[in-house]
Structure formats: structure tokens, C-alpha cells
Amino acid sequence: MYYMSPQELGGAVERNGCFSIEKMGILHYPTSSHFQSLTSPLDRAQVIASHVRAAIEGLIKAHFGDEILDQLFDSFSRMLEEDELSVLGSTKTLHCCTVLKRKTMI
Numbered sequence: 001m002y003y004m005s006p007q008e009l010g011g012a013v014e015r016n017g018c019f020s021i022e023k024m025g026i027l028h029y030p031t032s033s034h035f036q037s038l039t040s041p042l043d044r045a046q047v048i049a050s051h052v053r054a055a056i057e058g059l060i061k062a063h064f065g066d067e068i069l070d071q072l073f074d075s076f077s078r079m080l081e082e083d084e085l086s087v088l089g090s091t092k093t094l095h096c097c098t099v100l101k102r103k104t105m106i
Contacts, residue, residue: 006096019100027095045080049073052095 004012006024013019038044053073061069 004096009096009098013098013100017103018105019102021098022101023099025097027097041081042077045077048080049077052076 006026010021010024013021038047050073053069057069057073060072
């Protein structure tokens with residue numbers, strides 16, 4: 001699994017040419033004492049997958065229907081668990097929340 005940096009994401013959007021970035025923000029992984037106390041990679045992966053699901057489930061459901069949600073987020077949780085050292089084990093890991101606006105095509 002590869003995670004783009006905010007700079008790489010901005011470059012990819014610019015090269016695509018169909019969108020402009022309206023707003024970009026950084027979302028850090030949970031650092032609560034509860035999250036830090038989880039020792040199992042599976043538990044940590046499930047917490048992060050649940051947070052991401054809470055944030056974007058409605059968007060995915062609106063575009064693709066709710067039939068895929070459980071399978072999608074189960075797969076995401078497994079990917080996080082498998083890639084734990086580079087994702088969950090890093091204190092520098094972040095998510096970039098980006099609002100794109102489609103450019104008017106003439």
C-alpha cells in the first residue's frame with residue numbers, strides 16, 4: 001500500500017487538470033490513551049478503519065450503494081493490519097483530507 005504525501009497529491013491533481021484543490025487539511029491518526037493501549041495490530045487497524053468509515057461511509061454509500069460497505073472496510077482493516085509497521089507504527093503517519101472542485105470543461 002502506498003500513501004501519497006500532501007505535496008504528491010497536489011501534484012497529481014494538478015497534472016490531472018480536471019480538478020482544483022479548494023482546501024487541504026491534515027488528519028493525524030488517533031493518539032488517545034485508549035488507542036495507544038491497544039497492543040494487537042488487528043485492534044489498532046479496526047479502530048482506524050472504524051474512524052475512516054464514520055467519516056466517509058455516507059459518501060461511498062451515495063455513489064456505490066451500501067452493499068459493498070462491510071466488505072470494503074473489512075478489506076481496508078486487513079490492509080492496515082498487514083502494513084502495520086509503515087502505517088500504524090509510524091508517528092509521522094497522517095491522512096490528508098482534500099476538497100476538490102471539478103473544473104468547468106469547455
